[in-house]
Amino acid sequence: MTTTRLPETPDPGAVTVVGLGPMGRTLAGALLRAGHDVTVWNRTLGKAAELVTAGARLADSPAAALTAAPTTIACLVDDDAVTAVVHQAAQQADLRGRTLVNLTADSPARTRVLARDLATLGVDLVDGAIMTPAAAIGTDATRILYAGPRPAYEARRDLLAAFGGEAFHVGEDVAAAASHDVALLTLFWSAIAGLAQALALTRAEDLDVTALTPHAVAMSRLVTDLLPGLVADVAAGRWSGAESASLDSLAASLDHLRTAHAGAGVSTELLDALAAAVGRAIAAGHGGDAPIRLVETLADGAHRR
Numbered sequence: 001m002t003t004t005r006l007p008e009t010p011d012p013g014a015v016t017v018v019g020l021g022p023m024g025r026t027l028a029g030a031l032l033r034a035g036h037d038v039t040v041w042n043r044t045l046g047k048a049a050e051l052v053t054a055g056a057r058l059a060d061s062p063a064a065a066l067t068a069a070p071t072t073i074a075c076l077v078d079d080d081a082v083t084a085v086v087h088q089a090a091q092q093a094d095l096r097g098r099t100l101v102n103l104t105a106d107s108p109a110r111t112r113v114l115a116r117d118l119a120t121l122g123v124d125l126v127d128g129a130i131m132t133p134a135a136a137i138g139t140d141a142t143r144i145l146y147a148g149p150r151p152a153y154e155a156r157r158d159l160l161a162a163f164g165g166e167a168f169h170v171g172e173d174v175a176a177a178a179s180h181d182v183a184l185l186t187l188f189w190s191a192i193a194g195l196a197q198a199l200a201l202t203r204a205e206d207l208d209v210t211a212l213t214p215h216a217v218a219m220s221r222l223v224t225d226l227l228p229g230l231v232a233d234v235a236a237g238r239w240s241g242a243e244s245a246s247l248d249s250l251a252a253s254l255d256h257l258r259t260a261h262a263g264a265g266v267s268t269e270l271l272d273a274l275a276a277a278v279g280r281a282i283a284a285g286h287g288g289d290a291p292i293r294l295v296e297t298l299a300d301g302a303h304r305r
């Protein structure tokens, strides 16, 4: 095995980006604009052309890429691809002392597996979750969550500042950012699913869907206003439905909603799933508790870490 060792005095501002999909290209471009010495690598040649014109160096192998700088930012389709690229590099180079900032989205469990695997190669993992689209990178709208060893993150804050916006270190547990990512995307897609259900009914009733917009916005604000208190209730284990709607009243409301949707010929499959979880909580004797008690019902059987 031919090995490439870490340079004695690596340039702290140098950085490598592996993965030049829409997000990786945008991240590399932001690093170049911030004045960093950027090396890039992508499995398929050709995607680096614009970045090279803008001043990036093109590595001809994963090993050349991961040894070109003390920090490599990975932005690939999933952690299997990250593992494949790092192991390809490790066959030709000594990666000890390097840090991988992995901005690839994957599950918390797979992030932990990746961290353990990288540790066997002497590579530290800072894992990140990008909460905004590629177009936001480099602007104030960027929002990125990071997790893993805090010193490794702190040492790279100036580098990561090139992405703009807000950055948060959400925990030493390397899977914390991936976990937040999954949780927040669940919240996001559930809200979009709720909007789709609402608009399906509005359209089936032959009403102008745009007329619903101001009222839907007001309803979303109500959720936003209630959210911190509900999370505080969960944190404190306060389930009393005495001061809010109870699960019993939610069940009655869901019956009414499902009847209305079915009557208009709109599928109730999303509402049925919610009604099933509410029914399970009530059957277990929690009908008088607040709807946020569903946290307990949904997590029945979860193995807490």
Ligand SMILES: NC(=O)c1ccc[n+]([C@@H]2O[C@H](COP(=O)([O-])OP(=O)(O)OC[C@H]3O[C@@H](n4cnc5c(N)ncnc54)[C@H](OP(=O)(O)O)[C@@H]3O)[C@@H](O)[C@H]2O)c1
Residues within 6 Å of the ligand: 018, 019, 020, 021, 022, 023, 024, 025, 042, 043, 044, 047, 075, 076, 077, 078, 080, 081, 084, 085, 103, 104, 105, 106, 130, 131, 132, 133, 134, 135
């Ligand atoms: N795009 C966004 O707005 C956005 C927003 C938030 C988070 N993210 C996250 O950012 C990550 C990257 O997203 P993306 O939109 O840039 O593109 P993507 O389609 O998710 O990933 C494409 C990249 O993965 C590489 N790749 C796939 N399989 C590989 C393998 N087996 N070995 C090596 N490389 C492999 C591709 O290489 P080839 O070019 O050779 O195919 C390409 O560089 C994802 O985890 C995504 O969830 C993206």
